[in-house]
Amino acid sequence: IEKLVRPNILALKPYSSARDEYAGGAGIFLDANENPFGELNRYPDPHQRDLKHKLATLKAVNDNNIFVGNGSDEVIDLAFRIFCIPGVDKALTFAPTYGMYEVSSAINNIELLTIPLTTDFQIDVEKVKLYFADSSIKLLFICSPNNPTGNLMNKRDVEYILKNFNGIVIIDEAYIDFAKEASLISLIDQYNNLIVSQTFSKAWGLAAARVGLAYANSEVISLFNKVKSPYNVSKINQQAAIDALTKFEVYSERLTLILKEKERLIAQLQELVIVKKIYPSDANFLLLEVEHADSLYTALVAQHIITRNRSKQVENCIRISIGTPHENDELVKALKDI
Ligand code: PMP
Numbered sequence: 216i217e218k219l220v221r222p223n224i225l226a227l228k229p230y231s232s233a234r235d236e237y238a239g240g241a242g243i244f245l246d247a248n249e250n251p252f253g254e255l256n257r258y259p260d261p262h263q264r265d266l267k268h269k270l271a272t273l274k275a276v277n278d279n280n281i282f283v284g285n286g287s288d289e290v291i292d293l294a295f296r297i298f299c300i301p302g303v304d305k306a307l308t309f310a311p312t313y314g315m316y317e318v319s320s321a322i323n324n325i326e327l328l329t330i331p332l333t334t335d336f337q338i339d340v341e342k343v344k345l346y347f348a349d350s351s352i353k354l355l356f357i358c359s360p361n362n363p364t365g366n367l368m369n370k371r372d373v374e375y376i377l378k379n380f381n382g383i384v385i386i387d388e389a390y391i392d393f394a395k396e397a398s399l400i401s402l403i404d405q406y407n408n409l410i411v412s413q414t415f416s417k418a419w420g421l422a423a424a425r426v427g428l429a430y431a432n433s434e435v436i437s438l439f440n441k442v443k444s445p446y447n448v449s450k451i452n453q454q455a456a457i458d459a460l461t462k463f464e465v466y467s468e469r470l471t472l473i474l475k476e477k478e479r480l481i482a483q484l485q486e487l488v489i490v491k492k493i494y495p496s497d498a499n500f501l502l503l504e505v506e507h508a509d510s511l512y513t514a515l516v517a518q519h520i521i522t523r524n525r526s527k528q529v530e531n532c533i534r535i536s537i538g539t540p541h542e543n544d545e546l547v548k549a550l551k552d553i
Pocket of ligand 1: 285286287288289313358361362388389390413414415416422426427
């Protein structure tokens with residue numbers, strides 16, 4: 216892995232926070248220039264130990280295989296900063312996919328190469344192979360289930376890439392809890408170039424809390440810890456994630472309901488003439504092909520229903536998140552009216 220890391224990051228002496236030096240327990244804390252009064256007056260655990268401990272059990276990994284970020288968008292940004300020399304190195308992804316790979320690469324002044332997905336939104340492995348010899352490509356992003364198309368990528372293709380690509384492969388599993396296949400976290404011991412990112416924003420229902428995760432071998436995780444800002448996840452947000460993990464039955468009940476609603480919504484949408492196609496989805500959203508995406512999007516907004524117009528990425532497609540039963544009913548009613 217070392218040869219993939221930016222030299223300045225390898226040489227970096229990370230900031231050592233007051234709370235690094237003294238981990239916790241009882242005492243009189245006069246080390247961090249905090250205010251001695253109040254409830255949120257103390258800096259949070261910079262290593263998010265309690266949260267990692269709970270996650271390690273749930274995901275069957277070690278604590279040092281986990282990085283906790285300010286949303287998984289932080290994982291994406293840090294990956295560019297750790298592995299890609301601005302203006303020199305490149306990254307690779309597929310199209311259409313999640314927009315932050317492009318934005319984050321642009322912020323970091325890294326050229327992002329994109330390979331179109333096949334017509335059924337799978338990886339075109341033959342095209343990917345053409346890039347294996349380019350050692351300036353340090354990162355490859357695979358979003359699975361993919362946003363906005365909703366499908367899982369073929370595991371065989373992903374493993375082929377992991378075996379044959381010399382750079383870092385980030386598998387973005389923001390939607391994996393909704394999918395019929397299991398996470399690829401179990402492969403982190405096998406491939407030292409694999410990073411799996413997940414989030415509390417989707418199935419765990421904590422988008423407001425901004426807690427994202429990277430799972431990888433401990434060497435890669437230590438690079439993320441080296442570069443992250445010292446207190447990147449607030450105490451409130453760490454606690455929100457811990458509480459969600461503790462109430463596992465709430466998570467799983469809601470997950471079941473969302474999946475049930477997805478099936479109900481699909482059945483209702485299939486009845487509508489304006490819906491030309493519903494793409495298969497392993498996520499908590501549906502990609503619909505309609506006759507005129509732009510005008511449908513606007514007509515829905517007029518009825519106070521906000522969807523995502525993705526017609527620039529996939530012709531005449533809108534992306535719809537699965538809502539509550541009531542919200543889904545309102546959506547279907549509005550579509551019928553239109
Ligand atoms: N990856 C994908 C594929 C996403 O769709 C999103 C959010 N829309 C994210 C990552 C970012 O999630 P987070 O809230 O964890 O930053």
